[in-house]
Amino acid sequence: MTTTHIAGPSLDAVLRERTRTRLRPRYEGANICTWIGFKHVNYLVEEAVLEHLRAGGLAPGGLYERYGLGVDLVDLDTRILHAFHVDDVVLAEVTAIDPVGGELVFSVVLHVDGDEPVRAATARVRVVLRQDSDNAPEVPPELRPVTTAAIRRAERVSTAAPGGNEFHWRWRIPYFYCHFTERLQMSGYLRLMEEAVDLFLEQRGISIRTLLDEQDWIPVVPRSRVTILDEVRMEQEVDLVFTVENVFKGLTYDARLDWYVQDQGERRHVAVGRITHGYALIENRRDWRLVEFDERMLGALSASPAGAGAARGRGRTAAGEPRE
Structure with a gap:
């Protein structure tokens, strides 16, 4: 370098x-x-x-x-x-x-x-x-x-409005997502954003592996943003709310991710993220091309299936109990 x-x-x-x-x-x-x-x-x-x-x-x-x-x-x-x-x-x-x-x-x-x-x-x-x-x-x-x-920047964004197309997940912050001995750092937020998307897609029946195996589709991200509003400390539990906000012309979807922590009885809004996803068809080991969403994709992004409140597979449930 x-x-x-x-x-x-x-x-x-x-x-x-x-x-x-x-x-x-x-x-x-x-x-x-x-x-x-x-x-x-x-x-x-x-x-x-x-x-x-x-x-x-x-x-x-x-x-x-x-x-x-x-x-x-x-x-x-x-x-x-x-x-x-x-x-x-x-x-x-x-x-x-x-x-x-x-x-x-x-x-x-x-x-x-x-x-x-x-x-x-x-x-x-x-x-x-x-x-x-x-x-x-x-x-x-x-x-x-x-x-x-x-770091106290909560006034810089509006509070997330409740919606019906949400996915909830809870996670205990490990030391290796932090820096300067105590604080969750930007790369940690990016890792949580990536995993929230992965869990959301799995829960909606369109996991990364499923679409790779069945359609040779992979998600691509033209834009992402993370805005830290308040401090999160090592080993705190953070509640994540992932919300699909809109689908644009059947080519991309925009989602919002809000992070919250419970601190001395107060629920604090500590960060907000936004991410845009499209999908690409793998043509060979180097090339791909963007594709339009099919009916399965559109249905999964627009519906909130039964059990949407609880993540599966990793971390903790929305109720905070460890998963098997």
Whole structure:
């Protein structure tokens, strides 16, 4: 991995300079043939932003070890324009936008390298520096405008309205979804989003394996977004509500994912996600093409079958009891 570097640590440089980084998708993300899933595309975006901070002298490790500041991605909105493959070299360009509400804001563009680089994804990212509550040293004046004592952003989105096409799931947050010793991190939310979709499709009778075996169909994601509203801590239980909101022209569907935790008798809305899915027919080990939804797909997305309130197979039920 190579990155253009800025001389010396400088928040001003992080805000004003543009960086370019060469990355590769992780092997873990090639789950079907050699295509890289949306979660790992978002990981590329995250890594590009972290490299941008490092290039300006604001390395995440150094910020935490010296000042007790954790780099937290609190909003990640990504559009995928072109497929990524496991052997691709990705050129990531990061440009800072003026901070908003005490948050750093970055625009990220990913190109797949080649004789003619292909613009493959774009993203808008918001970042805060969250200060440790225990024995935190004094923060340099330059960093105080983008430093917060706690992530409290619930006013940034509307409360989810109840609906009839929902899927509910409960999950205990393990330590390996967290960072800076206690908090659920952005990659953890992305993992939960991916698993919520997987469980929802299984419950509706159109699991990933079912459609692969019977129709050579795979889901593709042109857009995803996760917005963190409040903090979730290690080993808390989070309630997830996955809601299909609309189906567009029989080609894609939009869904919303809301995360809640019970904390001292209060149900807190801690994050909201949105994801758009289409389906593609596998033509060979490298190529696929988008397809229209068939009647089975449309019926599964629009109906709420009996037992929709309880997830099957992994984690915990909506009632919180361990599953077999």
